[in-house]
Amino acid sequence: MTQAEQTLPESDERIKERSSFHKALIRPELGGVCGTILVFLFFFLTARDSGMFSPAGVLNWSIVSSQFIIIAVGACLLMIAGEFDLSVGSMIGFSGMSIALLSVTFGWPVWLAIITTFILCMGVGALNGWLVIKTGLPSFIVTLAFLFILRGLTIFAAISTTSKTIIGGIRDVAEGDWLAPFFGGKVLTGVFQWMGDEGWIEVYTRGIKKGQPVVEGIPMLMVWALVLVIFGHWLLTKTKFGNWIFAAGGDAQAARYVGVPVNRVKILMFMFTAFCACVFATAQVMEFGSAGADRGLLKEFEAIISVVIGGALLTGGYGSVIGAALGAIIFGVVQQGLFFAGVESSLFRVFLGVILLLAVILNTYIRRMITGEK
Amino acid sequence: MSEPLFEMKNVETPDEAIIKMKGIEKHFGSVIALSGVSLDVLPGECHCLLGDNGAGKSTFIKTMSGVHKPSAGEIYFEGKPMNFQRPRDAISAGIATVYQDLAMIPLMSVTRNFFMGNEPTKKIAGISFFDHEHANEVTMAEMKKMGINLRSPDQAVGTLSGGERQTVAIARAVHFGAKILILDEPTSALGVRQTANVLATVDRVRKQGIGVVFITHNVRHAMAVGDRFTVLDRGKTLGTAKRGEITPEELQDLMAGGQELATLEGSLGGTV
Numbered sequence: 001m002t003q004a005e006q007t008l009p010e011s012d013e014r015i016k017e018r019s020s021f022h023k024a025l026i027r028p029e030l031g032g033v034c035g036t037i038l039v040f041l042f043f044f045l046t047a048r049d050s051g052m053f054s055p056a057g058v059l060n061w062s063i064v065s066s067q068f069i070i071i072a073v074g075a076c077l078l079m080i081a082g083e084f085d086l087s088v089g090s091m092i093g094f095s096g097m098s099i100a101l102l103s104v105t106f107g108w109p110v111w112l113a114i115i116t117t118f119i120l121c122m123g124v125g126a127l128n129g130w131l132v133i134k135t136g137l138p139s140f141i142v143t144l145a146f147l148f149i150l151r152g153l154t155i156f157a158a159i160s161t162t163s164k165t166i167i168g169g170i171r172d173v174a175e176g177d178w179l180a181p182f183f184g185g186k187v188l189t190g191v192f193q194w195m196g197d198e199g200w201i202e203v204y205t206r207g208i209k210k211g212q213p214v215v216e217g218i219p220m221l222m223v224w225a226l227v228l229v230i231f232g233h234w235l236l237t238k239t240k241f242g243n244w245i246f247a248a249g250g251d252a253q254a255a256r257y258v259g260v261p262v263n264r265v266k267i268l269m270f271m272f273t274a275f276c277a278c279v280f281a282t283a284q285v286m287e288f289g290s291a292g293a294d295r296g297l298l299k300e301f302e303a304i305i306s307v308v309i310g311g312a313l314l315t316g317g318y319g320s321v322i323g324a325a326l327g328a329i330i331f332g333v334v335q336q337g338l339f340f341a342g343v344e345s346s347l348f349r350v351f352l353g354v355i356l357l358l359a360v361i362l363n364t365y366i367r368r369m370i371t372g373e374k
Numbered sequence: 375m376s377e378p379l380f381e382m383k384n385v386e387t388p389d390e391a392i393i394k395m396k397g398i399e400k401h402f403g404s405v406i407a408l409s410g411v412s413l414d415v416l417p418g419e420c421h422c423l424l425g426d427n428g429a430g431k432s433t434f435i436k437t438m439s440g441v442h443k444p445s446a447g448e449i450y451f452e453g454k455p456m457n458f459q460r461p462r463d464a465i466s467a468g469i470a471t472v473y474q475d476l477a478m479i480p481l482m483s484v485t486r487n488f489f490m491g492n493e494p495t496k497k498i499a500g501i502s503f504f505d506h507e508h509a510n511e512v513t514m515a516e517m518k519k520m521g522i523n524l525r526s527p528d529q530a531v532g533t534l535s536g537g538e539r540q541t542v543a544i545a546r547a548v549h550f551g552a553k554i555l556i557l558d559e560p561t562s563a564l565g566v567r568q569t570a571n572v573l574a575t576v577d578r579v580r581k582q583g584i585g586v587v588f589i590t591h592n593v594r595h596a597m598a599v600g601d602r603f604t605v606l607d608r609g610k611t612l613g614t615a616k617r618g619e620i621t622p623e624e625l626q627d628l629m630a631g632g633q634e635l636a637t638l639e640g641s642l643g644g645t646v
């Protein structure tokens with residue numbers, strides 16, 4: 001024992017020893033973990049025979065969940081940094097249209113259209129952040145303005161150049177492009193073909209695709225989701241910058257006092273959110289082969305709901321990327337699962353509302369336990 | 375009774391001062407919070423800053439730590455004119471501050487707060503990681519030195535008592551404080567033992583040659599560790615006195631405007 005330890009009274013006797021199980025359980029993600037288990041259990045019991053858990057079924061809800069994950073990661077980090085972005089949905093429509101107009105209508109190479117769009121979107125994200133910081137207005141208001149501005153611009157740009165709101169033909173121009181497969185392609189196709197040949201997974205038995213597996217590979221969308229979750233989790237919990245994100249959202253003034261570059265952190269998080277929206281849009285455009293001016297409607301709320309189910313605090317300073325990803329999975333599985341279970345689709349909202357409420361109640365309880373909030 | 379109780383001299387500032395503040399003014403719109411305050415801090419001294427509520431003490435030290443830019447006046451750091459644009463500049467110059475409002479984030483763990491803005495990193499395969507292990511060890515050790523046993527370094531600051539929070543803030547500043555340590559009313563929320571700990575820490579820090587600026591309302595605390603005493607009143611310096619040149623009673627009276635307190639003391643039976 002060191003000197004200091006001896007001279008100190010053991011103040012630990014006032015603290016009940018907590019088991020490591022209890023410690024492992026009390027985490028910000030607990031609400032998300034419980035929700036995920038519950039949702040899978042529910043569908044396993046009600047929709048087991050519907051094909052929901054066949055390779056094609058799994059792929060189906062995995063893709064939808066991955067879409068939610070991509071925008072949830074951005075919204076999560078931004079929310080922890082203390083800000084909101086309500087323009088995510090409009091940003092998705094905007095970036096999809098930008099890619100389509102630049103490549104199909106203006107004849108740019110697809111890779112150039114994609115890169116330009118990414119730069120454009122992150123510029124808008126930076127503008128959002130800059131305005132929030134310069135005006136001191138709540139980001140809720142500033143990004144609400146951009147929700148309208150971007151949507152309006154998207155429709156205007158589409159109508160004024162092509163007099164249509166949907167632009168197709170992207171698949172043709174993307175043929176042979178080097179960048180497009182990073183968003184629209186599939187990986188591990190060889191492995192899936194081999195698994196099909198071995199008879200481990202379902203293959204087509206008729207038609208031109210005879211012998212090919214029903215699930216050809218893992219779509220890049222899922223790879224993006226995975227990469228973004230790993231990146232976001234690493235950034236938030238394992239780096240210096242992550243501490244600044246928590247600090248900026250927890251108490252911006254206190255963070256500034258100790259030298260945290262709060263403005264830079266917030267602007268970068270707005271740009272990252274825009275980046276995520278752009279990834280979503282690019283993958284969607286590549287998958288559908290078209291862009292629509294009304295794409296991405298309400299996506300900002302779906303992202304925020306995923307993040308909140310995942311345990312983040314709406315007012316910032318607290319949350320988890322893993323939690324947000326679980327929230328997104330819950331969202332995706334419920335949406336597709338009800339379809340498999342043959343439940344009337346309007347009940348989706350009821351189900352979602354109930355889960356949201358339960359998760360948030362549990363999350364609030366856990367958070368109070370961790371942070372000593374009253 | 376109209377004679378001042380004590381005449382404070384404006385002591386000529388010695389050249390070896392770490393920081394020299396000259397005629398600092400600060401206006402917030404139409405509010406004049408400071409109208410020409412001068413003060414300097416020598417290495418290894420504890421310079422006490424006293425004054426009534428709203429005298430401008432916090433505002434003054436914030437111009438020292440880069441939070442506020444003075445509206446007028448000069449700052450010399452180690453003899454060179456300095457112009458702090460942001461807290462970061464002051465921190466890297468070697469000025470550590472414990473603010474009255476602490477600058478602690480309740481939602482974050484003690485360790486994350488302790489190292490906020492100064493995160494230690496280690497490289498694994500060329501990628502920079504926050505060194506949680508090292509950070510946790512240092513935090514536990516530093517808190518122990520200050521007389522506080524943490525349950526765990528992951529504990530959120532929100533679960534600590536007010537005094538414990540203050541101690542974390544001080545331990546943090548001491549740990550990173552290079553040349554000047556500013557403490558804004560560090561003892562106001564502390565119990566007897568923690569107060570003794572803080573005063574002992576001030577003494578220890580001072581002996582290492584660090585200059586300490588110690589803001590307090592408590593004359594006994596000031597007298598216990600102070601080498602020099604500067605009294606602020608309504609945004610102005612009343613003057614600076616050296617230890618031994620002034621008695622606690624004189625200091626007390628100066629802080630609260632002499633006679634009024636004397637009358638008050640009479641009615642309160644000498645308890646103030």
Ligand SMILES: Nc1ncnc2c1ncn2[C@@H]1O[C@H](COP(=O)(O)OP(=O)(O)OP(=O)(O)O)[C@@H](O)[C@H]1O
Nearest residue numbers: 402405407425426427428429430431432433434474
């Ligand atoms: N950001 C600000 N905007 C406007 N006025 C301010 C601001 N900060 C301080 N003031 C004013 O400046 C004056 C000095 O305040 P300051 O906080 O420096 O006092 P203090 O000496 O630290 O008092 P206390 O002992 O109560 O902490 C007060 O009248 C206060 O209202």
Ligand SMILES: [Mg+2]
Nearest residue numbers: 431432474558
């Ligand atoms: Mg003050």
